[in-house]
Amino acid sequence: MESETAAASSSSSSSSSSSSSSSAATEASCCPICLDPLTDHAYLDRCFHAFCYKCITKWVKFAAAKHPRPLSSIRCPLCKVENLSIIHGFSGGSFQRRYVNQDQRNRCLSGAHELRSHVYDREGEIANNIFDVQRYWKSRKYLWQNMWLQNWLRREIQTITQEEDADVIVHHIQGVVESFMARQQKESLKGTPEQKREEFRRLIFGAAGPFLLARTKRFVDELELFLASGLNIDAYDRVYMQRLSMSSSRDTREIDAESSDQSVQSRFLYFLNEDDAD
Incomplete structure (x- = not known):
């Protein structure tokens, strides 16, 4: 009898949660x-x-x-x-x-740069639930080459530094990323996904820090998100903006x-x- 009651309670809770999620998604997709x-x-x-x-x-x-x-x-x-x-x-x-x-x-830089600038200005907030970063490391997707990395790096660094000529910094950071990835091709079975992730973040932080200063940690977070997405820049921006919009709507409703x-x-x-x- 107790197990039937527990099952009914669990089913009711699951139904309520599902209904709440569905309602939130519907509300987010409607014009206020x-x-x-x-x-x-x-x-x-x-x-x-x-x-x-x-x-x-x-x-x-x-x-x-x-x-x-x-x-x-x-x-x-x-x-x-x-x-x-x-x-x-x-x-x-x-x-x-x-x-x-x-x-x-x-403007000196494009609308896309300004949009990303606003992303970096949102202190303490990151759309880190858009893509599964932990799965990216556990499934070893970091071994896959990302053909859009250089263009993404250029845009992000131009955005943060507000300088159009960012090639030196771009090539420096890209070189660190590619060197890490190449080393993992040979040592893919050594170390846990958590250790590899920690090493990657440490290397990128060290490479970008002298140029990006206070924005370095946020940049490393954003780089991980982009790599984990597996998307091209246009698709990534679209998904990112949609999630930020949903997040903003949810925060406003709560307030x-x-x-x-x-x-x-x-x-x-x-x-x-x-x-x-x-």
Whole structure:
């Protein structure tokens, strides 16, 4: 009898957990403004909250109309973080960027660099549950050559140093990575996956530290994620942004779910209906 009760309790708990996960996933895939499934995905560039492109551009228009001077940034309607632009129009290896103030479009580095810069600016946060890094080491996938490594390293180092000419640092770090991998080809059965991972991180930290300074540990974390993903840069960025957006949405719900939802819904239903009536 006790075992039947325990089984029923376990089944109920599992069902509740599954229902909760399904609900969270559904909520994350809906636009916080129109409450419909996301279409033409758009992300704010600092907080990474996701909206329908049409909805968030209308929000910017609505907010700008309340100020006598052009806005240089816009507050996210969910978390109130100031954002400079909207990232949208993902297609293959490119995306479009719409600045709140269009005069800010001229930049030394690309939109992709700026996006990664915001990733490094998010202190204490890393999307480390996107890919299974431990499995990468246990399954010895580190023995596989990554053909996109050099381009990824170049972009990350340019982002952190804010210098376009980063080839010396890129080749130095790439050389350390490839030397480690080549050595593992000969010594793949020596040492545990944990030991190999620790050695890799120590070597990369030592190679990158003099150049990347306080960003070194975060860079090593990001390098591991990229290698564990096995994806090309475009696919990696897409998955990364989607997960960051989900994380941002979850954090916002935990902080102020009810008040945020009610205020955003009421204000947007009003101005969207008003706009459609024009």
